[in-house]
Amino acid sequence: MTEQTRLPVGALYQHCDLDGLDFETTADLAEQSAILGQDRALDALRFGVGIQQSGFNLYVLGPPGLGKLTVVRQYLEDKAAEGPAPDDWCYVNNFDDANRPRVLRLPNGMGAQLRQDMQQFVEDLLTAVPAAFESDEYQARIKEIEQEFHERQEQAFSQLKDRAEKEQIALLHTPGGFAFAPMRDGEVISPDDYQKLRESEQQRIEQLVAELQEQLRAILRQVPQWRKETRARVKQLNRDTAMVVVSHEVDELRERYKQQEDVLSCLDAVEKDVVEHVDDFRHEEEGENPLLSALGTARQPSYRRYQVNVLVGHTDSGQAPIIYEDNPTHSNLVGRVEHQAQMGALLTDFTMIKPGALHRANGGYLILDARKVLVQPYAWEALKRALQSREIRIQSLGEMLSLISTVSLEPEPIALDVKVVLMGERLLYYLLCEYDPEFAELFKVAADFDDRMRRDAQSTQLYARLIGTLVRKADLKPFDRGAVARVIERSARMVGDARKLSAHMGQITDLLHEANHWAAQNGHDLVRRDDVQRAIDEQIHRSDRIRERVHEEIHRGTVLIDVSGARVGQVNGLSVMQLGTFMFGQPSRISATVRMGEGDVVDIEREVELGGPIHSKAVMILSSYLGARYAMSKPLSLRASLVFEQSYGMIEGDSASVAELCALLSAAGEVPVKQSLAVTGSINQHGDVQAIGGVNEKIEGFFDVCKARGLSGEQGVIIPESNVEHLMLREDVVEAVDRGEFHVFAVKT
Incomplete structure (x- = not known):
């Protein structure tokens, strides 16, 4: 490999500059009322709420925990005060x-x-x-x-x-x-x-x-x-x-x-x-x-x-209503007709007609969780029917399905004028666009909430104010500058990018609460950096049982991983495992063998149907690269096999393709590869090394194995150069690199 570089310590972790935080504690910070990092979503929200034509309802995209509901409510509350007062709706007897x-x-x-x-x-x-x-x-x-x-x-x-x-x-x-x-x-x-x-x-x-x-x-x-x-x-x-x-x-x-x-x-x-x-x-x-x-x-x-x-x-302020229906069943959306049992019969009249969320939101805004609507029988169809006809027609499911036969009513339908805001994940939005042709006609505005924002001096100051606002709203102890800086650094690690900050306010709020707890346990009047670090360590400890078990099997030799010496046709690859919200890296032995053949590369994982399509694609790219590089004038007269040793589950992704290439070249040329190094990265047909995901977890996973075996000063990880800006490594890894006990290298080709 060419252009291999050893990364300096400063490239492994982007510290938050305390000099750029001009406050002592969060009590000194002003309120942060503006929404950070969601300009595109807010523009879509303004457009969708402002346009009055039929069908321009909104779908708010984004993973849970971004504060979508809070943002939407805050904007709608300001907008609702500007609109006309909604009408009252009554039912009377039809004589x-x-x-x-x-x-x-x-x-x-x-x-x-x-x-x-x-x-x-x-x-x-x-x-x-x-x-x-x-x-x-x-x-x-x-x-x-x-x-x-x-x-x-x-x-x-x-x-x-x-x-x-x-x-x-x-x-x-x-x-x-x-x-x-x-x-x-x-x-x-x-x-x-x-x-x-x-x-x-x-x-x-x-x-x-x-x-x-x-x-x-x-x-x-x-x-x-x-x-x-x-x-x-x-x-x-x-x-x-x-x-x-x-x-x-x-x-x-x-x-x-x-x-x-x-x-x-x-x-x-x-x-x-x-x-x-x-x-x-x-x-x-x-x-x-x-x-x-x-x-x-x-x-x-x-x-x-x-x-x-x-x-x-x-009878209140007279502003447009804002209704959030947490349980959007069919009857909770379009209303229902109740019955009263008398002498074994179910009787009803117009006084037993009850409203649904569409009635209460009429003339205003209705906020719904898309997943909750879709899992309720007939609720999605009822919502679409109401939006298409622009009227609310009360009809019980029992009558629709002919399940009951009793005295019931057919109330006159009510004209509907409502702006519906659906909230859900991106995948759900794309599935609805693909499989429900009526969805795109009814929800023409997508407000896409980003899960990360730019990290620079200005955004860091605003993020600190946001942390202060969250602390005050939750009535927590004030955070000092060091604690705020550690939260900001942890935010960057959450998104796996040193130049970005997490917009996942749910996770940040949880971290603030946990840090406040440990500060109270330690008798601190202020939340300090070590309280935040304790909260982070405890979060990891509660979730890392499987990681410890995997590393224990490696340390005991049950899972074979070498961290010293050199072997032909054997490379330490790196993979990431995610269990719930916890991700960790682990090394995997990748081996290659060669023999006489016609230039084929056999992916054993694919042959036994344990390799996913992306991994199979990566192996085919390797074959293409080898052919373009070494078989321009005459065909390769070898046949190679690749496998992840001691792998008993699905293998997916292309982040091991650089390691697989190293194993192939080592086997073909009988050149030993240092086992003190682990390799991660994707490669294209021209030999360029491409970025991969989970780079921090992968480095830390190999570091933990090496540390358990004993750091020799020769061990390290080779990563793509394009992943350097994503590095936010643990403090113990950075310290080991600073002492020369561990190394991180970056390569381009």
Whole structure:
């Protein structure tokens, strides 16, 4: 290899300059309210919130812990105060079809007022209606109608009786009704006396009785009609009396809501229904029948049909709502219709309609976790349907899937005007773009939050202010300059780049809390650098059981790794293992063998299906490099094999391709390779060494093995030169390099 360079100690770790931190503790720092390192995401957020066209909802990309929800909430709260006050939404009874409740859209705060007015309206009627029907005027009219009926009836019977008496016929009341009998001298003659009458006289009497009976039947046929007419007059009187009372109460409400056409229409229907059911208000003092109450037919529930169900009411500041739904089930999004069990049946009405997050966010902003929406059955489809139709239609899953058959409602849909902000990881966003064609039409704005930011003098100062703000918000002990500097350095190590800082505020906040804990344990008034370092060490210790086990197997010789001497066809490669949030490096022996052949390089890992596609690609690039470098004039007459020794799982990635090339060249030329060096790096077809990931963990992994075996001063790691700017090595590694006990080399080709 050419252009090999030994890196100086200063290149292994970029310290935070304490002179650049112009404060003693975080208590001296100003509040950092501006968002750091997210300019692109904030621009997208401003655009997505500002544009009002349909479909321009937002998807906020980024891993958890970046503070996406905090940033979005903070921006929306500032924006919400500028927008118009949201409307109230209410459901009222549909007197034409009770299963289809009507919706009322009212100005901000008017829903609660209407509900209160309608409650007062019912209470007033419960007093005014009985009073009207107990008034002297009403009672006099009732008596007059009833008197007219009795007089009409008595007149008809009086005329019949007078005719009968004139003809010497008596009209008798019997248990079976009415009967006629002949009279003589004002007395009813007996049957024996009747038989003694002449036949002509009997015939005359029978003829008269028949005529009188016909007249009686005519009267009896008219009496029900007269009763019907009397009841109709009473009913009309009741209607007129009720109308006087109800119209007076309703007119007051009409005047109050004269600007609301929908409310006026509702009041017309209420007025008509109250007049038709005025008897419900006349018997309020009577006790309810328990059986009727159990059956749901008692009078008191009938007043519910005049109530107002304020689905969404706004009585606070009047700014646009910002709703975060943590449990976005189907019903929690679009609302639901509840039921009440009565005598084994499930009953419902418009007062049991409950709002969903879309209702509460209507006129404002709805924030949802994309993964939580997608894992809930039918929630994603319900959200898309609402956004596409721009209306909220309440429908239960049981009805949609025909799982239940019971009394339910079909509430009138509500017009939807909401800006939805979905938050989720990048992979989820790309999958939705790929597999759901409707997603791109509904979420046209992507706000991509970066997980890292630039590290320079200015950003370091701002980051220190951010740390101070987090410390104050969490009510922690103040951090001194050294502690802040160590947190900043740890932030760079989190992203594996000395020139970047982590934007993962969740991890930084956790570190601050843990450092505060250890400062308290040590009795410190301020959090110091050693408290932060203790927190970092404890974090690693809690997670590194597997790493210790791997290094123990190497130290005991179970896993074969040489850190001294030289071997042909054998190189120490480096790999990274990630378990949860913990990453660590470990050396792996890479061996190569050569024999006569036609220039093929056999990847044993691939042959047994333990090599991933990227690793297989890297081996093919090696073959191409060897052919271009050594077989330009004649073919290679060898066949080589490559393998990761003692590897029992999948091998993936191209970071071992430089080490594999070294092993191949060593085997082909029978040139021993120093085992005191480990190699990592990717290579292209022209022999250029390319950057790899996890460079810090790889160096530290080999250092730990060498330290356990004993540092000789010859051991070290060869890395790509393009990875130098990523180095943020542990303090013990840097100190060993400074003492000349360990080395880090950088190569380009």
